Amino acid sequence: MMEKKIGFIGCGNMGKAIxxxxxxxxxxxxxxIWVYTPSPDKVAALRDEFGINASQSAPGSGAGC
Structure with missing residues (x-):
């Protein structure tokens, strides 16, 4: 089975639910899962809650994929 990688650029309420x-x-x-959102506090909270990878930039979230 191929390992899946998913990147989110922007992760508001709908993205968080997905x-x-x-x-x-x-x-x-x-x-x-790699996530970028313009708010460093929000991406840090998502990382802490879900254990995802936090990206520093939008292209960085795609680079992880």
């Missing part, structure tokens, strides 16, 4: 659903479903592991 992110949580993907992890809860077991389709991907938190370490396979």
């Amino acid at each position: 992110l949580g659903g993907l992890i809860a479903s077991g389709q991907v592991l938190p370490g396979q």
Whole structure:
């Protein structure tokens, strides 16, 4: 099975719901997800809550994928 990698550019309320659903479903592991959002506090909170990878830039979230 190929390892999936998913990048989110912007992760507001809808993105957070999708992110949580993907992890809860077991389709991907938190370490396979990269997130960038312009607010450093928000991306840090998502990293702390879900264990995802926080990216410093929009292109960086794609580079992880």
